[in-house]
Amino acid sequence: MIRGVLLCGYALLFIKLLLSGNLTNYIVPKMLPFIYFATFTILLLGSIQIWRKEEDGCCHHCEGGHHVPKTVGQSIRVYGVFIVPLLIGFMFSNYVLDSALAAKRGVQLGGREISEENKQMVEQFLEDPEGYMQNIDNQIENIMQDEGTEKVEKQEQLKEDLLEAQTVVVNDDKYVSTLNFINEQIDAMIGKRIEITGFVFRERDFAADEFVVARYGLTCCVADATVYGILVKTDQAAKWENDTWVKVEGIIDETTYRERFVPVIIKPSVTVVNAPDQPYVYEY
Template sequence: MSRRSSELLHHLVRAVILTGFAGLMFNLMVSGDMLLYIAPHLMIYAQLATAFLVIATGFQYYIAVASMKRKVVVCNCDHEHGHNHSHDSDHNDSSRSSWRSSAVYVVFIVPLLFGAFLPNDALAGSLAQKKGMNLGRAAMVGKPSSADFVEIDGDEDPALKEQFKTNVYNKDYAKLGMLLYKQDLIEMKDDWFIEKLQALNTFVNNFQGKQIRISGFVYREEGLTGTQFIIGRMAMTHCIADISPYGIIAESLDAEQYANDTWITVTGTIGQAIYHEQTVIKLNIESIEPASPAKIPYVYPDWNFAAKL
């Protein structure tokens, strides 16, 4: 293969690899599957990266076309080469260069193939077993001293404010707790899932007997009784590397008939339980319905939830 043909081939291979990555990123963006790997607040960076890849791909194709029209400079020594050079030496150098280039291309092609052909599946119970389920906890055990109390903003009933009296660190969860307390049915939807769970566990005594509904996957771990399981969701803070399982203990006499990783919707009343020496909320099941996992089954923290209360 001539030197010019070899150079053209290298440019085309690089262009094809860039096309693959740009196409993969674009497909993840359009399908919404990008949210299986990063949290929504990082989507802007993924969009910028996709745009950069598209531009780089176009530029690489331009280089490939340009290399077909111009004379290729073999070296930068600024003089004409004679024909007394060693063809064997050129052939050996070219062979070594081709092997090195091929090795570099494989480094990019292999992850591209994995990304293109492996399914985009969300992680659930299998990861929970490795990381352990986060059940939340009562951040305020017992009554704080009067010196720790802070005034809660808003025009809520003073008696309700007194019921959710807390310290400065839990002030935002107290405001969210008051909103939840006034609801006839607390629904644990994707929005504010983590924040609601923390509010419920921070003021666990205030929510005894309140109705709650939650959808998630069934999970079991050591320490639960035969009538208990955990209904959980996977939470992502920034990216797939930091996902963690969150959930609520659910209790029913027929709990054993629900297999692990089964998705269900559970309605019941809130109780409390001591689990691993922590006070957490418990869901006393009244009804269970089959559920299908959402296309993007992760929940995400809302760093600005306090400003939206």
Template sequence: MNDSRSIRLHYLFRAVILLAFALYIGHLVQQDALHYYVAPKLARWIRLCPVPLSLMALSLGLQAVLGKSSVLCDCEHRLPQSRWGSSALYSLFLLPLLLGFFLPDRALGSAAAARKGLSLSYTAIESGSGGKFTSANPYEAEFAELAGKLYAQPVIPVYPEIFSETLGAISLYKSQFAGKEILLSGFLYREPQGQGQTGYAVSRFLVQCCTADATPFGILLQPGTQISLPADTWIEVRGKLAVVLYQGVETLQVVPEAITAVPEPSTPYIYTNADAAAAWEALQPLSVR
């Protein structure tokens, strides 16, 4: 068992770490950088965390300084008894804090997409024929409704608010959308394909909770497209949809007519939408270039 002096030091270390986490979250809130790490539905709660963290740090600090030696103990959770053990334990918390403070806050890009593997389409069975978009599957019915609304557009705008749902609906009826014009934006993903060739895709990260579960999601650009922009440049692409065989699977691709570099959006990630068809209606007043 540790003596009271050792326990006080551990309490102080823990108080400092809790306070550092509170300051780091406060820093992210002040810099408006929480969206780089967590989804909006979680960010609203994360913003409140500095308050309880600071209170816990204050409590531990007061116990370390003013607490009676007779009531200080490590009975339930044994504290490390060696300096090496303590250093290893607290470095697990200090290292990510240091990285967070000193590394720039930025969105995930091509490097993370290459590690995770870029998802190019939903693995859905194509259904419907002609100009009809129907499905007996309740899950696909939502996409069918959205597909009907998209098909009626002369130029299909892929809004960030329903990015994955839009591409999912088009993918479900990919053959019917072949030749339709589309407008979308994302970061430029470059994938070497051997023999000096490079493949391109317009990509976004789909985030459910935080960047730990982020999935890179995108659509291919026609092979041979000449792009001089570096990877991770945010671009807007206007072109026509086509269905190609990619790695043995029928996949959507865009034959670009115009590629324009654009600023990175304030919210670079995309999130799922429970009612994509209703969201589409709400987004209609937005202008389409």
């Protein structure tokens, strides 16, 4: 009986999260079919459990197999843990990860080693921009030939669009791949305009004129949330506190951070915006 009620409780929790849209605060939308499946089965199993009780409970002779608790005290010990997730889910489901956790996870700024090879690439680009671009196109074509899958093609399309674009608009659905691309092809991207939305975050060792526009990227659930972002440099940085949602427009450049080259947005215009409906990005 208690089992039946607990199962129904879980089904209700799933239903509430689905209805309120808060489910995506925990797991990525592509998992939804599994959640529907789970909701349906748990509800079914729960109903059967409650109904089964009428038939004089069938399971006491499963000796050694499963332990059905015999007293109320035992029941509380056994089923108590099942109540905790229900409490959390019913009461705190609108919590969204903020910069406090980002500080522990560290933000992915990308970047590359400051090495001879990189300097050569920069020089190469400065001397002969067209030849360099040709080179990159060839590389992309090679990758294209290797991989014919749809997803890869989409990525290549994105790359070409970004190389041609004057203004790079970082959309939620291509957030991570756009930032990755800016990283990989920083030489081609320097000087382009960029538009990006995210929350403000600072590592402890940031200078006073630096902050990061960042988003949490989820692959399966919040447990694997990773912070992706891009550095912003402005004299006015102090105006925006951590966790403020901002839209930043500026120019892509490169700077050094922790002895690496990282992309940076310079001469930014920053506007404070409302937190988006989907604070996380779900790209993969």
